[in-house]
Amino acid sequence: MSHHLVSVTDLRFSYPDGTPALDGVTFTLHHGESVGLVGGNGAGKSTLLLHLAGVLRATSGAVRVGDWPVTPGTLREVRRSLGLVFQDPDDQLFMPTVEDDVAFGPRQLGLPEPEVEARVVDALGRVGAAHLRRRPPHRLSGGEKRAAAIAAVLAMGPSVLVLDEPSSNLDPAARRALIGQLRAFEHTKIVASHDLDLVLDVCRRVLVLSGGRVIADGPSDELLADDALLASARLERPLRLQACPRCRPG
Numbered sequence: 676m677s678h679h680l681v682s683v684t685d686l687r688f689s690y691p692d693g694t695p696a697l698d699g700v701t702f703t704l705h706h707g708e709s710v711g712l713v714g715g716n717g718a719g720k721s722t723l724l725l726h727l728a729g730v731l732r733a734t735s736g737a738v739r740v741g742d743w744p745v746t747p748g749t750l751r752e753v754r755r756s757l758g759l760v761f762q763d764p765d766d767q768l769f770m771p772t773v774e775d776d777v778a779f780g781p782r783q784l785g786l787p788e789p790e791v792e793a794r795v796v797d798a799l800g801r802v803g804a805a806h807l808r809r810r811p812p813h814r815l816s817g818g819e820k821r822a823a824a825i826a827a828v829l830a831m832g833p834s835v836l837v838l839d840e841p842s843s844n845l846d847p848a849a850r851r852a853l854i855g856q857l858r859a860f861e862h863t864k865i866v867a868s869h870d871l872d873l874v875l876d877v878c879r880r881v882l883v884l885s886g887g888r889v890i891a892d893g894p895s896d897e898l899l900a901d902d903a904l905l906a907s908a909r910l911e912r913p914l915r916l917q918a919c920p921r922c923r924p925g
């Protein structure tokens with residue numbers, strides 16, 4: 676087995692209408708790393724994440740997850756290793772109750788019912804959502820839906836957790852709780868977000884995406900304080916790295 680858990684090589688993709696979205700993306704990820712994916716609107720973040728999960732198919736280039744090249748023939752294996760939490764939880768939750776949604780993946784894996792139940796309890800507990808178990812997902816608040824969607828992915832037992840804008844629609848307390856949970860998860864993580872303070876709290880490394888290319892790849896605390904780089908990617912320093920010490924929280 677390769678020592679890289681995820682590897683993306685010269686990935687290129689245009690949408691069917693001809694819109695170019697990824698223009699030669701290359702990076703690798705080791706076991707246990709947490710990487711932030713940052714960049715302005717339309718930089719290609721969501722498109723890249725959809726390729727990791729095999730939802731979109733590259734025009735050219737390659738994605739590998741663990742031992743598997745991501746292709747239509749390997750999606751079962753890829754989905755056991757890598758779980759994507761979609762930007763919009765409504766794309767992910769479709770069962771009558773939260774517990775059905777969280778149990779759905781483990782049941783698809785053919786696990787015995789006691790194991791499914793154990794995974795549901797564990798996953799809901801990890802996101803502080805045990806009390807939502809019997810609620811219909813479509814009646815949850817945005818933050819509650821987010822927690823249920825993360826639980827549904829955790830229940831699959833992936834080694835890589837991929838999250839697209841996980842803090843969007845969260846109130847400050849829910850956002851703070853999410854940051855604590857993400858830091859506690861032992862998974863290898865890829866987090867695409869405009870919330871650069873969250874990225875700084877959760878990820879030691881960042882990939883900066885602009886125009887479908889990785890324009891920088893390095894330590895979060897350095898790259899997210901590089902004003903010229905941030906400006907070229909249509910980003911701004913996170914609050915925590917702002918020059919005025921009195922402006923900083925905590």
Ligand SMILES: Nc1ncnc2c1ncn2[C@@H]1O[C@H](COP(=O)(O)OP(=O)(O)OP(=O)(O)O)[C@@H](O)[C@H]1O
Nearest residue numbers: 690692694695696715716717718719720721722723
């Ligand atoms: N379904 C689609 N059909 C055609 N073009 C698309 C589609 N989805 C995205 N695009 C285009 O692909 C490019 C990359 O979009 P993508 O959603 O990956 O960016 P992003 O970095 O996730 O942006 P945001 O921060 O706004 O969510 C953009 O130019 C966008 O307009």
